[in-house]
Amino acid sequence: MSMSRPSAAASVTPAASVTPAESAASASPPTRPHRPEGPSSSRRAAYGRAAAVLVLLLAAVLVPLFGPSAVLDGTGEREAPGTGLITLLRTLLYAALCVQVGEVGTAWLARRVPDAPPARPRSWGVAAASVGALAAAGLAVIVANGNLVPQSPADLSMDRLYQSRDGLLALIEVNGFVAAALCAQSRRPGIAVLPLGALIVAEALRAHPWPESTPMVGSALTLVHLTCAALWAGGLLHVLRTMRVWRQGSQPEAAVALLGRYARVAAVLFAAITVTGICSTLRRLPLDSVFDTAYGRTMVAKLLLVAVIAVLAVLARRRLRHSPDPYSAVVPARAEVVTLGVAVVVSALLTAVPTPIWW
Secondary structure: OOOOOOOHHHHOOOHHHOOHHHHHHHHOOOOOOOOOOOHHHHHHHHHHHHHHHHHHHHHHHHHHHHHHHHHHOOOOOOOOOOHHHHHHHHHHHHHHHHHHHHHHHHHHHHOOOOOOOOOOOOOOHHHHHHHHHHHHHHHHHHHHOOOOOOOOHHHOOHHHHHHOHHHHHHHHHHHHHHHHHHHHOOOOHHHHHHHHHHHHHHHHHHHOOOOOOOHHHHHHHHHHHHHHHHHHHHHHHHHHHHHHHHHHOOOHHHHHHHHHHHHHHHHHHHHHHHHHHHHHHHHHOOHHHOOOOHHHHHHHHHHHHHHHHHHHHHHHHHHHHHOOOHHHHHHHHHHHHHHHHHHHHHHHHHHHOOOOOOO
16 A cells, blocks of 8 residues: 655745734643642652651651760770750750741742742741740750759759850840740741740850850851751741642642742852851861861761752752752652751750860
């Protein structure tokens, strides 16, 4: 069976027969219509969230239990009493701080998205502040007992809280979380930035005691580092929660725009975190003692986590810009926020291990 081949003249469409609307439609690629998540995708997302929560819980439990002994092994340094408990309490304190700072920062960022939907995820501010207040109160109890785990109420000395610098800073952190909780449930939750700012300042001062040489320089570095880290980790968490709400409301374009705005801010935050982290490390840790001290080993673990986070952030940014489905950038972004959570736990361990003094 043979078929006649059309002539060249017949295969060419005259230019006059193509309307401007048809030519514009053929020039631009068809847009992919938004499809709501089906049962299978919703189930996968639920499994992913459960796995993320499991990873974070394991990190929050295993690092305080086994982290101090692992990084101190073979260094000749002694583990201070209550190091594991201090690591756990500081993990809760930093996590609560990240959640609250990120929620306030993302609320400000979301209002600047064009045609932003009014829907917002449920606030975690009050719950996070409550957890942070309890963790700060536990650290205050340790300070009142002379940096040891109390064996009985008689061991506590409230005078240490009011008459020592560490005690006053611990009380400021407790009151800061209480004030932040009250702000979070008020009509203007954004004013929580004031007690949260006071809390970050107190933590920066606590990390660098006065006998140290040039303590204000170290406190300033910690202030910038902690603020940017809280905005980075907590901001990404709340951005992903907001994107999920907006996509369920059939507004994925606004969700993608929010992630794009966060990505631009996160690049600046990452640069500030890198610079302040390097400067703080060089002030505290001699390069020839990186693997011979618990502080150095913990810092190496944190740097490896930051490297993984940077790779995930770049991958999310590339998908956001070049993928046919920009919303697929949430996949590496979710892995990034989980890794950031593990980095928060390692950072808490870094504050509990002995600090090398080398000047």
